[in-house]
Amino acid sequence: MLRIVMSFFGAIFSWIVTGLFFLALTIGAVFWMYSRDLPSHEQLAQYTPKTISRIYSGEGKLIDEFAEERRIFVPIADIPDLVKQAFISAEDKNFYHHHGFDPRGMIGALVQAVQSRGENVRGASTITQQVMKNFLLSSDRSIERKVKELILANRLEQSLSKDQILELYLNEIFLGQNSFGVAAAAQTYFNKSLSELSPHEAAMLASMPQAPGRYHPVRAKQRVTERRNYVLHEMWQNGYITEATYKSEAELPLRSVQNGDFPAFQQQLPPRDYFTDEIRRQLSREFGSDEFFSGGLAIRATVEPDLQKLAARSLQRALERYDRGRGVWRxxxxxxxxxxxxxxxxxxxxxxxxxxxxxxxxxxxxxxxxxxxxxxxxxxxxxxxxxxxxxxxxxxxxxxxxxxxxxxxxxxxxxxxxxxxxxxxxxxxxxxxxxxxxxxxxQVPEIEGGFMAMDVNNGRVIAMQGGFSYQSSVFNRATQAQRQPGSSFKPFVYAAALDSGFNPATIVVDEPITLNTPQGLWTPKNSSGKFYGPTTMRTGIEQSRNLMTVRIAQDIGMETVATYAEKFGVYDQLTPFLANALGAQETTLFKMVAAYAMFANGGERVEPTLVDRVQDRMGRTIYRHDRRECINCDQANLPAGAAPAIASNRERVMDAVTAYQLTSMMEGVVKRGSGRGVNLSVPVAGKTGTTNDAKDVWFIGFTSNIVAGCYLGYDQPRTLGEDAFGGTLCVPVFNEFMREVVKEYGGAAFKVPPGGHFVNVDRFTGAILGPNAKGPNVIAEYFRDGQDLSGLGIVDGGFARVDPATLPMFTQPSDRGQAVTTSTGKKRVIPKKADFGTLSSGGLY
CATH class of the missing domain: 2.40.50.140 (Nucleic acid-binding proteins)
Known part of the structure; x- marks a missing residue:
């Protein structure tokens, strides 16, 4: 009998052993099959999470941030124990004791599911398994994914320490409200840093991984509170907090930014504006959109926040003043x-x-x-x-x-x-x-515009406003709007002429012109509708004479003008049509202001920038704008009163004498010409611009160290009215802004370069006067050394030539009143008055 019983139990044991063997063999085969072609877990050792890129002002104040996933990476050593303990209690209380998966937890979850008949199914994944799922696997619910997760979790435990795995988890986990990682979530829900969290707040964060989409602190307040209290209970049971702490913290109400208990972190940042959005656009192009939005870049902007507000206010007032004057309510x-x-x-x-x-x-x-x-x-x-x-x-x-x-x-x-x-x-x-x-x-005006100001010596843009309101329209009219610059382009024509042998006293004929173009006859006119005969170049630019500008461009060649415009960066390619000498081809305010800076700094290339420096997530500088060398910065002690000596290695784009002559002529624009509304306490030069039918109005001006420009116009160009001019609409914006800038940056007389000398000249006739000449029309012009001041003739652009043998150069006041013969054979008398209104160079076609 005993033998029969032993044989029976022996057979059962053999069956069990055999079954277990085949079960183990099957499980082993399954694991072997799924362990092939798994993603490498070793890449997690070089984990670089998507983190927020932040923009700081020059003083180091955070002014904006950009991110695809709102994450702030925090090393495990800087994460408080309280936060670690909350997540371990909520998600994996045996984290420090298992080897990647927790059999007891898995069995407990299975028992709970059976007892509740499937109504209460909780996950049994360890923190290590969740890291594998989040980084390397999908989130689908399948046996295959679970097996792969177990295999990879075991491998990861052999490659990384527990703290390294926990660091990955706490920085990667999604916690709702577009917050990834515990640091970003603490900011989102409580506007606090991790070190400022109390136990019930840490427990609330630890509640979120279970169902971040459903655990909303407002819509599911009761559910979140219950889950938070469960986590607090587990923290007590695991010995992380005392019973008294658990009970007192569990009685506290659920408080969050979303419930209005704390101010939102984003509300403490200034509203996003055109400046930081332009940084986003430019750096996304430079480094790539992925790197900008997820690379954790630290960006030091050139913006001066107070001046940026002033720029916005100055432009807004001008736009609203014009719009309110139309008297239409929208x-x-x-x-x-x-x-x-x-x-x-x-x-x-x-x-x-x-x-x-x-x-x-x-x-x-x-x-x-x-x-x-x-x-x-x-x-x-x-x-x-x-x-x-x-x-x-x-x-x-x-x-x-x-x-x-x-x-x-x-x-x-x-x-x-x-x-x-x-x-x-x-x-x-x-x-x-x-x-x-x-x-x-x-009301938000229909008319729009742009404004920009920058340092003429280093290209740092200190303020930029791309429209009335960024929240009303994100289109940046300072950098993106292609507009006709009109007469504000004329200085580039005059610069090309001065480098071609002209000088501020050169006489140019101001008479009608008619050209035959493929589009038909073109008859440019001065804005006044009048013409004034032979006139000095200085007066031509001061009074913004269109006919003189066209003749100058024709004389030196539009190809030369195009070369200058492209060299200054106003255009990538300027079509060499004469109409473009009057600013008919479109460009941006950003390019125009940067080009004017080269007049102000004596003719050296300066690249505009909105960013001083960019650092990567490791603090390494990957971009720096100012690459000039400091010669004596390595000296321990500089002599009293001495400043660091900076060596300029900038390219020269125009002759320094030309730059000064042009600047002096544009000072005249401000003192006597179309820009005479400028009213500052320091020397200022600039140029207005008003396009055909006043569809765009401009003013760009500069002191010895700051250049600023403005344009106004409708986004869909249409006339601004007969009374709209750059001097009436844009100059007030420039004045309001620059009055405050001058208080901080000052201003001095424009630097006179070597290579020239001053000569007294009659500013109307160009006549050379003696050194003691005085009077309202006498001006000291800066002539290039060695330049011949006689025999230059009258410039008419080749439309009709004046016979040099019969038309002497105006070198003395006594020349006025002399009879001359023009190229058409007509007798004319050089008038004794300065306007030359009766002198004609004949029929010009």
């Missing part, structure tokens, strides 16, 4: 439905969601709540209670009717506004003491 086109106006809570929620710009200093979104006989009641975002828009605040405007015509001028608020309209308002204050007067309606 509003925001946004309307809040009547149902959402029923309670204050509803209209405030609807107003906060309204897509209107909020980056205009002093402007606030508001909604019209009711209309009275004269006034309108409004609710203002961020302001308690309600306010009124009185009737007198709308009487400047008219609405456009459905048929496109303008309606009558508004008399009361209801003539412009309807209940539910979203509007923009600002406070009107007293000029005397700044006291509040009333709220007043505002």
């Amino acid at each position: 509003g925001t086109k946004q309307v809040i439905p009547a149902d959402d106006l029923a309670t204050e809570e509803k209209w405030r929620a609807a107003l906060s969601a309204a897509p209107v710009p909020r980056d205009i200093q002093g402007w606030y979104p508001a909604v019209v709540l009711s209309l009275g006989a004269n006034n309108a009641e409004i609710g203002i975002e961020g302001e308690e209670g309600t306010a009124e828009i009185p009737a007198k605040d709308v009487q400047w405007a008219r609405k456009r009717l459905d048929d496109g015509r303008l309606g009558p001028r508004a008399r009361v608020a209801s003539d412009l506004l309807s209940v539910g309209d979203v509007v923009l308002v600002r406070q009107m204050t007293s000029d005397d003491d700044g006291s509040f007067i009333r709220w007043t309606l505002r």
Whole structure:
């Protein structure tokens, strides 16, 4: 009997052993089969996560950040133990004891699933397995993926330490709200650094990996609170916190940025503007979009934040002043439905969601709540209670009717506004003491424009505004808008002429021209519609004479002008048509301002930059703009009063004497010509520009160290009106900005280069005067040494030649009144007055 029993149990044991053997063999075969062609886990040792690229001002203040995945990488040594303990308690309490997978945890999860009949299925993946899934595998639920995960987890445990694996996990894990890694999540949910987190906050972060899409701190507040308290309980059970700490922390309410308990980190950054967005555009092109958005770059911008605000305000005031002068009301086109106006809570929620710009200093979104006989009641975002828009605040405007015509001028608020309209308002204050007067309606102008300022010596762009409001339109009109520069291009024609043997006193004929072009006859005109006969080059640029500029371009050749324009970077390729001498070909404000800087610095190439330096995630400098050498910076002690000596290795793009002559002539533009509205306490040179039909107006000006430029125009070009000129619309922007800049940067007389000498000249006739000559028309012109001051003749561009034998050069005042014979055989007398209005060079075609 005993033998039979032993035989029975022996057979059962043999079957079990055999079964286990075949089971092990099967499992081994499965693992062997799936272990082939697995991704290499060794790459994780060189893990470089996608991290935020940040932009800092010159003072080191964070002003913007860009990221595909909002992640801040933190080494494991800098992550507080409290945060590590919270995640280990929530996700893998045996993390420091297993070898990549946790059999006990897997069995526990299986038992829990069976007991709940599948209703409560929790994951049994260890932190190591989650790292493998996140980095190397997909997230699909399959046996194949699970087997591969176990194999790779075991391999990873043999390659990296526990802390290295935990570092990968805590920096990579997605925690909701576009936050990857614990540091970014702490900022997103609490606006705190990791070291500032309390136990219940660390526990809330550790709750998120289970279901970051469903665990929203507002929509699923109760669920998140329960999960947070579970994590706190596990931290107590694992010995990381005391029972008293667990109980006190679990009783605390769930607090977060999303619930309004903390200010959002992004709210502490200034609103994104045209400057930082242009950095994004340029560096994405330079380093690649992937590297910019995920490379963790530290970017030191050239922007001066206070001046950037000033640039925005100066341009905004000019645009709004012009738009308000048109007297047409457009509003925001946004309307809040009547149902959402029923309670204050509803209209405030609807107003906060309204897509209107909020980056205009002093402007606030508001909604019209009711209309009275004269006034309108409004609710203002961020302001308690309600306010009124009185009737007198709308009487400047008219609405456009459905048929496109303008309606009558508004008399009361209801003539412009309807209940539910979203509007923009600002406070009107007293000029005397700044006291509040009333709220007043505002609107984003139709007209747009750009403004830019930079250092003429190193190319650092200190301010750039690409439009009225970045949140209203992200299109950067300083760098992206291709516009006709008009007369602001003329200095490049004059620069080419001065290098070709002309001088500021050279006489150029200002007479009608008609050219036969493939498009038909072209008859350029001066803006005044008049012509003035022979005139000095200085007067030509001061008064912005079109006919003189065309003749100069014809004389020296448009190919020469094109070479200069391309050398200065105004164009990549300028088509050599005479019309382009008047700025007909389009370019950008960015290129024009940079080119004018080369006039100001004496003719040396300067490359504009928005970035001083770029460092990679390891702190290594991978880009530096200023590559000039400091000669004596290695000296321990410089002599008293001595400054570091910087060796300039910049390319010279124009002769220094030419640069000074041109700068002196453009000083005349500001003192006596089209730019005479400029009013600064330091020497200024510049040039206005107004295109055909005043579709664009420009002014670019510079001191000895700062150049700034402005243009205004509609995005879809159309006339700005008969009274629109660069001197009336853009000069005020330049003035407002530069008055503050001069306080910080100062300004001096423009440096006179060697190689020339001053000669007194009659600025109207070009006559050479004696050294003691005085009078309102006498000006000291800078002539190049060795240049012949006689026999240059009158320049007419070759359209009709003046016989040099019969037309002497104006070298003395006594030459006035002499009779001459023109190339057409007509007798003319050089007038005694300075305007030469009666001298004609004949029929020019």
